[in-house]
Amino acid sequence: MKIKIENLQKSYKLSRRVNQAALRGITVEIDQGEFCAVIGPSGSGKTTLLNILGCIDQPTTGRVYFDDCEVTALPERELVRIRQSLIGYIFQFFNLIPTLTAFENAQLPFWYAKREERERYVKNLDRLFAEIGISELKKRYPGQLSGGQQQRVAIARALAHFPKLVLADEPTGNLDSHNTGEIMALMKRESKKLGASFIVATHDLSLLEHFDKVIAIKDGMVERVTLNKNDETG
Amino acid sequence: MFRLGKLAFLNTLRNKRRSLLTVIIIVVSFIVLSIFQGYINSQRISWREMLIHGEYGHLQVFHRDYFEDDNTALEHVITEDQFKTLAGVMDKIPEIGYYTGRLNLSGLIGNEYASKIFIGSARDVSELAELHYFSPVKDGQFLTEERPDGILVGYKLAEKLKAGVGDEVMLMAHSRLGSIEAINATVIGLLNTDSYSVFNEMGVYLRLESAEELILGKLYHYIVILLDSYDSIPRVKSLLEAEIGKSKLPLVVKDFAEVATFFMQVVGMYEGYFLVALVVLAVLIVFSLTNTIYMSITDRTKEFSTMKTLGVRDKTVFALILLEGTFIAFFGVLLGLVLAYLSHLALNSLQLTLPPPPGSSDRIPFYVLFDLFRNLKLAAVFILVAALASVFPAYSVIKRNIMKGLHTQ
Incomplete structure (x- = not known):
């Protein structure tokens, strides 16, 4: 799925007269299967951009296209459907539901899937758990998992339903360097395997070598876009 | 889910x-x-x-115009023939355990000391055995075949008359023909009806046969019916209504809830x-x-x-x-x-x-x-x-x- 962002602007109302601009006209394209980083200092607009791409926020102006579909013009019900079927999310703090086991957590995105679809997703989930090396943790609750294990479960959750776009907001921000390296490698490998576009917001510049494309934003605007030609897939 | x-x-x-x-x-x-x-x-x-077991029964049957009159008037009453027709029906309904007719009347009760207005209820002597969980008799005995002239008097009314068990009184009431009739009676018991305090003040229970002598006829104001259980009320009521309709009797059936308004x-x-x-x-x-x-x-x-x-x-x-x-x-x-x-x-x-x-x-x-x-x-x-x-x-x-x-x- 190709993602096209056109002149995206977003401002928040701080008070009746004061508006805070978070995005000031972002235009950028992300190709299908591209492993892409969004970097920038805190407050630069990375999370706002991811929220709009994730269909949980609306821009003040501008458009976002998923292939030829303008998602910024869709009603909430359609956006929910897109979130269910097209997008996978990975959060900095994993955001697992504590009352569900690791495997149940990973099934949350296909809560409403029909039986046949569901069986396909569960099969994929089994594969992901095995490849990620957490098969033995399926029945454990989040409180019984380390940070690295929780993020692996979260990645499996984000990928189980074959999303076209995976959004990760500081996915390694809460992990040690060993786990960070493993998680980055894992995400990249799965990105290539599923053909899903990954957009990873990070401020860790040491990770940039992993990405196909790096979009640097500053003060809500694209500062530069860098293509990493030395990428090794998988 | x-x-x-x-x-x-x-x-x-x-x-x-x-x-x-x-x-x-x-x-x-x-x-x-x-x-x-x-x-x-x-x-x-x-x-x-x-x-139910003391006064009302589960069902009561009235003349359809009973409620339009003073309840002691002798105009809208159940006649002996109507009673017999209904009795024939009631005898065939197994849920009905007991039924009896009653007549309301009013008049004067007096002796050598005083003369007072009474409200009377003429009842069958079998009521005590069949209907009453608790005897309404404070002193003396209930109406009985052995004392055909026996009556029960509200205990407060008895005080006003300075009468006690064994004393003689005279009852006067108007008959269905308009004449004033009188009978001599003996107080065989004093009434204490907690639920009907007016009966303690003014009440007289007398045998249906004594009432016949006063009103010059065999009439009933209503029939009290006792069933095998409270749950049988709807079934028996509809059965009786159907039979009353078939026989074209000018009667209505009321259940306990309809009559026991208090x-x-x-x-x-x-x-x-x-x-x-x-x-x-x-x-x-x-x-x-x-x-x-x-x-x-x-x-x-x-x-x-x-x-x-x-x-x-x-x-x-x-x-x-x-x-x-x-x-x-x-x-x-x-x-x-x-x-x-x-x-x-x-x-x-x-x-x-x-x-x-x-x-x-x-x-x-x-x-x-x-x-x-x-x-x-x-x-x-x-x-x-x-x-x-x-x-x-x-x-x-x-x-x-x-x-x-x-x-x-």
């Missing part, structure tokens, strides 16, 4: 102390209301049965008290449960936002919170139901009594009657209230901004 139910169930166990506190409030409220309901129920049934008003008053108690405790439950759920969802703001981000629909989140409230109520009600039943048993085994009512020296036995159907209805109300108490918190969750929720700690 199963997954949602499981998730809701597990969520109620997340903060056990908070949930337990709400469950305790529900349990205590349920027990209190169940016992109150049990007491009303026991009073309602015991009083009802006392009235009883129904008192029961309604008790049920009003119960409703007030229910509302008060329901408000308590609503506040407690709403508070519990609000605290719970505030702790889980990020969790709900995550679910919504992952595509879980608002209505699913709404249902989840509603289910959590319902589960808490369900646990409370289930436990409350069991404990309420045990409380009923415990209270009845203690054989407690309540202070005597005004005008009586007998303490009232405190008895509570556990009615499963009524308790299940109460349980359903509790669960409904709990579900309603969860609506506001659930609504506030689905209205919350997802991004803000994701960034809460």
Whole structure:
């Protein structure tokens, strides 16, 4: 799925007269299967951009296209459907539901899937758990998992339903360097395997070598876009 | 649905102390209301049965125009032929255990000391054995074949006449032909009808045969029918109505609830008290449960936002919170139901009594009657209230901004 962002602007109302601009006209394209980083200092607009791409926020102006579909013009019900079927999310703090086991957590995105679809997703989930090396943790609750294990479960959750776009907001921000390296490698490998576009917001510049494309934003605007030609897939 | 139910169930166990506190409030409220309901129920049934077997019967049959007249008028009465026709029908209905005719009359009762107005009720001598749980006789005996001239006089009326058991009096009343008729009678008993205080002041019970001599005819104002059980009323009533219609008799059948209007008003008053108690405790439950759920969802703001981000629909989140409230109520009600039943048993085994009512020296036995159907209805109300108490918190969750929720700690 190709993602096209056109002149995206977003401002928040701080008070009746004061508006805070978070995005000031972002235009950028992300190709299908591209492993892409969004970097920038805190407050630069990375999370706002991811929220709009994730269909949980609306821009003040501008458009976002998923292939030829303008998602910024869709009603909430359609956006929910897109979130269910097209997008996978990975959060900095994993955001697992504590009352569900690791495997149940990973099934949350296909809560409403029909039986046949569901069986396909569960099969994929089994594969992901095995490849990620957490098969033995399926029945454990989040409180019984380390940070690295929780993020692996979260990645499996984000990928189980074959999303076209995976959004990760500081996915390694809460992990040690060993786990960070493993998680980055894992995400990249799965990105290539599923053909899903990954957009990873990070401020860790040491990770940039992993990405196909790096979009640097500053003060809500694209500062530069860098293509990493030395990428090794998988 | 199963997954949602499981998730809701597990969520109620997340903060056990908070949930337990709400469950305790529900349990205590349920027990209190169940016992109150049990007491009303026991009073309602015991009083009802006392009235049915003491005065009203389960059904009464009147001339269709009876209620348009003074109830002692001799115009709209049941004739002997009509009585016999209906008796033929009633004898074939197995649920009917006993029936008897009654006649109201009024007139003067007097002796050498005084002359007073009386209101009379002419009854069959068999009534005491067949109908009366409690004898209305304060002193002396009930109407009997052995004393054809015997009458019962309200004990206060007897005081005014300075008459006692064994004394002679004269009864005067107008006959159906318009003449004034009189009979000599002997007081064989004094009446004390707690439920009919006017009869203590002015009442006279006399045999139907004595009444015949006064009114110069065999007539009845109404027929009292006793059934095998209260539950038989609708069936027997409709059977009798059908037969009355077929025979073209000018009669109407009234059930206990229709004639015992005072009883129904008192029961309604008790049920009003119960409703007030229910509302008060329901408000308590609503506040407690709403508070519990609000605290719970505030702790889980990020969790709900995550679910919504992952595509879980608002209505699913709404249902989840509603289910959590319902589960808490369900646990409370289930436990409350069991404990309420045990409380009923415990209270009845203690054989407690309540202070005597005004005008009586007998303490009232405190008895509570556990009615499963009524308790299940109460349980359903509790669960409904709990579900309603969860609506506001659930609504506030689905209205919350997802991004803000994701960034809460």
